[in-house]
Amino acid sequence: AKDNSYQFELVGPVDHPAGLGENSLTLDIPISVTDFDGDTSASVNLPITIVDDVPEIKTATPLFLDEDDLPSGSELSKDSLAASGSFDSVEGADTIVSYQLDLSGNPISGVTSGGQAVMLVQTGVNNNNYTYQGQTPDGKSVFTLVLNADGTYKFTLEGVLDHGVQGEDLLTLNLPVFATDVDGDTAGINLPVTITDDIPTIYDSSITRVEGQGTRTVQLFQDPVEGDLNYGADGSELTSFSADDSGIYFKQNGIDMTTVDLNGSNQTVFVHKTLNGVDTEIGRLIVRTDGSISFRPNDDLDHTDAASIDFTVHVTATDGDGDTSTADLDISVTDRNAQIDTSSVLSFEDKGRDGSILGTDNANTQDNLSGLDTTPAKVDLVINLHDLDRNESLGDITIRDASTHNGTFYYRNVNGEYIELTPVNGSVVLDGSNVIQSFNGEFVTLENLYFVPDRHFA
Structure with a gap:
């Protein structure tokens, strides 16, 4: 200006040397003075220093996944194996153009899957969107991370990671991410991804x-x-x-x-x-x-x-x-329960009417029993006890639906007398105290139950 003052206005970013942060760039602008009649002075440099702006990543959304959601995991109702988030970034004047993982070292040293070391590998880039995998030496992917240029990201769990503590413990991967602006300045942050261990379960x-x-x-x-x-x-x-x-x-x-x-x-x-x-x-x-x-x-x-x-x-x-x-x-x-081995009675009509049972009418000549055994028919009942480890023996003997047998049951007491068993509620019961039995190894035979068929039934 005529009063020897000057003004400089920065209207856009100026590229600075890449990767040097808030470095300075000095512009030497030559200035000369011209008087009224056209004389011009020698020029001098007007130094203008411009400080570079840099990006900043303030926060990263932490991600959480669980191994029990894997296809082989123990959770029946599966949740998603992918988790997404975004960086809270201040881009600065130069604008952030990409987010990448810092692979200069081994950021997940000591992380293993099935005992094999897991390494971070960049597997793709498309329009400044970067894809990484955690791989075992055989090339198997355990997880995939996509870092998009707009500051969003997605982590997908594809396999198990070894956890060092008993139970459903947590393993956190702190993945080093850096953002890069137009002139190459960077800002970094750790992206935390926490994975819950799955455990086996056996049941009583x-x-x-x-x-x-x-x-x-x-x-x-x-x-x-x-x-x-x-x-x-x-x-x-x-x-x-x-x-x-x-x-x-x-x-x-x-x-x-x-x-x-x-x-x-x-x-x-x-x-x-x-x-x-x-x-x-x-x-x-x-x-x-x-x-x-x-x-x-x-x-x-x-x-x-x-x-x-x-x-x-x-x-x-x-x-x-x-x-x-x-x-x-x-x-x-x-202990094995006893089983009936034999249960039968063989008789003919009017058998048991030889007078040995009081109260029954005796057989006569018309019954045609000449030469036949007319004593009551003994019931053949043999029980397999399987073993005698608990002093097994016969107890009460119950005959159900007694009326359907067309005859009368008796037991013979120790005095040789036949005692009628009277039906109660359709069944006859020989009380265990009246049972006479004999043993042959694991088999026991009932010795005193008899049957007399109804008169002229056949």
Whole structure:
């Protein structure tokens, strides 16, 4: 201006040397003076210094994901495996053009998946939108991160990450992100991504068998309510089992033990316990790595001490990153109930009318019983008790629907007298106190129940 003053107005950004932050750029503008009659002075430089503006990332939205939402995870109702967020940035005069991960070092050193190291790899860029993957040495992607130029981002969990603590612990990846403006200035921040560990779950179960009954199998990984198998995202298997304090132990290849490690393979043992003072093999137990357990009881077990032989097997499962779950398998072997081996009576009409039973009319010549046995017909009833470990014997004998048998039942007392059994509510009952029985090993025979058919029934 004529008064020797001057004014400089900055109307747009000026590129500064890349990556130097708030550095200064000086413009030397040559100035000369001209008088009224046209004389011009020598020029001098007017220095104008412009300080570069730089971007700033104030905050990053933290992301949270859970391994139990993976296809192999334990959660039945899956949530999304992708989480999105955005950076709160001050772009500055030069405008931010991209967001990238700083891969100059190893920002996730020590992070593993299934024991293999995970490395961050840039896998693509499109219009300044950058894509990265966390990969194992075989190229398998564990997660994918997309950083968009507009400051939004998306993290997708694709596989498991090893967690170092027992249970559903948290692993946070602090991913170093930097924003770059038009003239190359950068600003950085850590993007926190927290991943919850999935764990295996095995459930308490029970097996009840009658001695000598066949094998029963249960699956401990199966949720008793939802029905799905909860192996967990890290993959798990049964790793050990042990005996409770009921006095049982396991025998395998002639070796006695109370704890068995599966070591990656199915194990078959025989359960032993002292019964009535005798070391007894109770049955065969098969424990499989996939969570299925089978038990088959032996026959003729001694139940002198109790009606059932009860014990518990403590089971442990372990997943790929060391998380464990425990459960109890309760096993009960009950005494076998007695079974009827033979139950029949063979007679002919008017049999039993030889006068031995008071109150019945005797047979006569017209009955044509000459040469036939006219004594009452003995009921042939033989019971298989299977074993006599609990002093088993016959008790009350009940005959239902007595009126349909077309005759009368009697029992013979110790004096040789026949006593009629009177129906009550359609059934006749021989009281156990009146039973006469004989034993032959595990079989017992009723010796004093008789039948007399109705007169002239046939």
